[in-house]
Amino acid sequence: MLKMGQASFLCICLGMVCLLSGIWVQAEDPYLYFTWEVTYGTVSPLNAPQRGILINNQFPGPTIDAVTNDNVLVNVINKLDVPFLITWNGIKQRRTPWQDGVLGTQCPIPPNSNWTYKFQVKDQIGTYNYFPSIGMQRVAGGYGAFNVNQRSVISKPYPEPFEEFNVLVSDWYNTDFKILEQRLDQGTPLPLPDGLLINGLPSGQAVFTGEKDKLYKFRISNVGVAVAINFRIQGHTMTLIEVEGAHTLQEIYESLDVHVGQSVTVLVRLHAPMAKDYFIVASSRFTKPILTTTGILKYAGSTTPAAKPLPVGPTYHLHWSMKQARTIRLNLTANAARPNPQGSFHYGTINVMRTIFLTNTAEKVNGKLRYAINSISHVDPPTPLKLADWYNIPGVFKLNSVPDMPTNTTPVLAPGVLAFELHDFVEIIFQNSEYTVQSYHMDGSSFYIAGYGNGPWTPAMRRRYNLADTVPRHTVQVYPVSWTAILVSLDNKGMWNLRSAIWSRRYLGQQLYMRVWNDEKSLFTEADPPPNILLCGLVKKA
Numbered sequence: 001m002l003k004m005g006q007a008s009f010l011c012i013c014l015g016m017v018c019l020l021s022g023i024w025v026q027a028e029d030p031y032l033y034f035t036w037e038v039t040y041g042t043v044s045p046l047n048a049p050q051r052g053i054l055i056n057n058q059f060p061g062p063t064i065d066a067v068t069n070d071n072v073l074v075n076v077i078n079k080l081d082v083p084f085l086i087t088w089n090g091i092k093q094r095r096t097p098w099q100d101g102v103l104g105t106q107c108p109i110p111p112n113s114n115w116t117y118k119f120q121v122k123d124q125i126g127t128y129n130y131f132p133s134i135g136m137q138r139v140a141g142g143y144g145a146f147n148v149n150q151r152s153v154i155s156k157p158y159p160e161p162f163e164e165f166n167v168l169v170s171d172w173y174n175t176d177f178k179i180l181e182q183r184l185d186q187g188t189p190l191p192l193p194d195g196l197l198i199n200g201l202p203s204g205q206a207v208f209t210g211e212k213d214k215l216y217k218f219r220i221s222n223v224g225v226a227v228a229i230n231f232r233i234q235g236h237t238m239t240l241i242e243v244e245g246a247h248t249l250q251e252i253y254e255s256l257d258v259h260v261g262q263s264v265t266v267l268v269r270l271h272a273p274m275a276k277d278y279f280i281v282a283s284s285r286f287t288k289p290i291l292t293t294t295g296i297l298k299y300a301g302s303t304t305p306a307a308k309p310l311p312v313g314p315t316y317h318l319h320w321s322m323k324q325a326r327t328i329r330l331n332l333t334a335n336a337a338r339p340n341p342q343g344s345f346h347y348g349t350i351n352v353m354r355t356i357f358l359t360n361t362a363e364k365v366n367g368k369l370r371y372a373i374n375s376i377s378h379v380d381p382p383t384p385l386k387l388a389d390w391y392n393i394p395g396v397f398k399l400n401s402v403p404d405m406p407t408n409t410t411p412v413l414a415p416g417v418l419a420f421e422l423h424d425f426v427e428i429i430f431q432n433s434e435y436t437v438q439s440y441h442m443d444g445s446s447f448y449i450a451g452y453g454n455g456p457w458t459p460a461m462r463r464r465y466n467l468a469d470t471v472p473r474h475t476v477q478v479y480p481v482s483w484t485a486i487l488v489s490l491d492n493k494g495m496w497n498l499r500s501a502i503w504s505r506r507y508l509g510q511q512l513y514m515r516v517w518n519d520e521k522s523l524f525t526e527a528d529p530p531p532n533i534l535l536c537g538l539v540k541k542a
């Protein structure tokens with residue numbers, strides 16, 4: 001095992017290559033190797049055969065179970081007929097924007113070729129997931145659970161569960177992903193999905209078996225593309241312990257809203273007097289009609305099927321949802337990936353350097369529907385933004401093409417970029433004047449959710465911010481005709497996707513990139529491009 005000092009010494013001897021492997025890939029942290037073959041295959045999630053995207057023949061794909069600071073290597077073999085990338089939803093990619101798996105940071109893996117992702121799950125714990133990032137591919141599958149566990153030397157702020165379960169809730173269309181893409185290309189919005197799935201299975205088929213009186217951890221992710229869900233378990237309550245890498249105050253919930261792209265971790269004790277089967281329910285929020293699916297919580301040995309009625313959940317109840325969201329708070333004394341308490345970063349006392357006000361729109365441009373943020377409807381240029389930035393290729397994008405304030409002009413199709421200095425501390429207000437709920441995800445960093453409110457945001461709303469113990473997350477909802485304010489410390493150099501997690505909206509432009517930059521080139525803040533970097537667009541020719 002190399003100690004830091006020895007590693008640095010070797011670096012002097014051997015130069016850059018060793019500096020990379022000696023310090024950044026930290027020889028003492030374990031390596032997890034995966035080889036994933038991505039293929040089409042037939043799946044029948046709503047009981048009718050359809051084309052799915054499988055990883056190693058599985059739908060959903062394999063689970064990654066990592067420990068903080070593990071190095072993860074995933075060799076992705078693309079056997080589809082389309083270019084492919086996987087993004088690691090919520091994995092922060094510290095110093096490795098090259099591995100983020102979106103078209104703004106890397107070239108796609110062409111059909112019939114393979115490419116190996118290599119990154120470290122640095123200083124992170126929590127429940128995450130991964131999915132294909134290009135086009136509408138993810139509606140066909142290719143997604144899976146990505147769990148990052150505490151190192152054994154770090155104590156957990158909750159009792160040890162007996163076992164844990166992954167619960168991936170997704171929505172599903174009875175339409176091939178390429179047809180959905182064509183539909184969007186023609187400017188036609190997508191209808192409501194045809195149904196909801198739990199772990200890729202039709203209603204009633206996902207079974208989670210546990211023993212009476214034992215405690216179980218449920219890692220729940222909404223890996224869907226369109227609808228927020230409410231999650232609940234018949235006859236049982238859930239104790240929330242973590243959201244997207246932050247340990248929460250351990251409040252007890254009868255049901256929980258999980259917006260598109262979000263993850264929550266709960267503990268459930270199998271304390272029911274009757275050792276039988278109970279329904280697990282996921283139903284859509286803010287939709288008409290309501291989509292509902294079920295799974296089964298089975299007490300080991302039970303032969304008694306779950307009995308209706310299903311537990312009732314909220315349907316529209318916007319105020320209920322906002323109120324619940326505010327109860328999700330940070331346990332300031334608990335540790336997460338590191339032994340220092342989460343509350344030691346006093347986000348509420350840091351001066352905001354810049355306020356950015358982002359509004360989403362849905363309107364026609366040249367006769368076709370486009371979604372936009374501050375009138376920029378993002379398009380991915382053939383040269384990934386990160387590569388253009390690194391290799392100094394002009395003309396690919398403009399810094400600050402997205403203005404800090406809405407212009408209320410006709411949307412323009414262009415790469416959307418907001419430029420920041422490394423370590424900027426910014427306030428972002430998402431203002432939603434549409435009648436649908438929005439969901440925004442940020443790569444590279446977690447942000448603190450300062451507040452939610454109805455109607456238009458005004459500076460007076462700052463008095464309502466939670467500046468003490470809100471949770472940092474990577475995905476946040478913005479309610480219909482409402483605002484959400486976030487605070488973020490941009491400590492991770494790179495080119496980070498800020499996107500609508502509602503995938504048809506992202507597909508038609510509701511996304512941008514946050515360029516986090518400083519002029520000091522240092523491997524402490526950003527790794528060089530990996531040796532296996534894929535080239536495309538203008539970089540190929542350079």
Ligand SMILES: *[C@@H]1O[C@H](CO)[C@@H](O)[C@H](O)[C@H]1NC(C)=O
Binds near residue numbers: 114115532
């Ligand atoms: C492709 O896979 C082979 C092994 O199957 C591996 O040796 C090679 O490094 C991979 N290529 C890339 C670019 O990751």
Ligand SMILES: *[C@@H]1O[C@H](CO)[C@@H](O)[C@H](O)[C@H]1NC(C)=O
Binds near residue numbers: 156331332334
């Ligand atoms: C907060 O975390 C501490 C561990 O530091 C734990 O003992 C306590 O129960 C947690 N409190 C709540 C309300 O979750």
